[in-house]
Amino acid sequence: MVISLSAVVLLLILVVIFMRNGGLKFSHALICALLGFCLASSSMAATIHDGLSATAQVVAGLNP
Numbered sequence: 001m002v003i004s005l006s007a008v009v010l011l012l013i014l015v016v017i018f019m020r021n022g023g024l025k026f027s028h029a030l031i032c033a034l035l036g037f038c039l040a041s042s043s044m045a046a047t048i049h050d051g052l053s054a055t056a057q058v059v060a061g062l063n064p
Helices: 002-021 026-040 045-061
Strands: none
Touching: 002 026, 026 045
């Protein structure tokens, strides 16, 4: 839950930055959000979640 919430916050910050810089229009952000909701309800949601979890574990295991 914490990883998915962190990913959502990170993506939200990126969308806000892109919208402020003019690189992402509001309509594009809306389409991206709708795509996210569609992906979350699809059969690929488990695969995406497992991939994000594995990536987070790899990053957490790195020592600087």
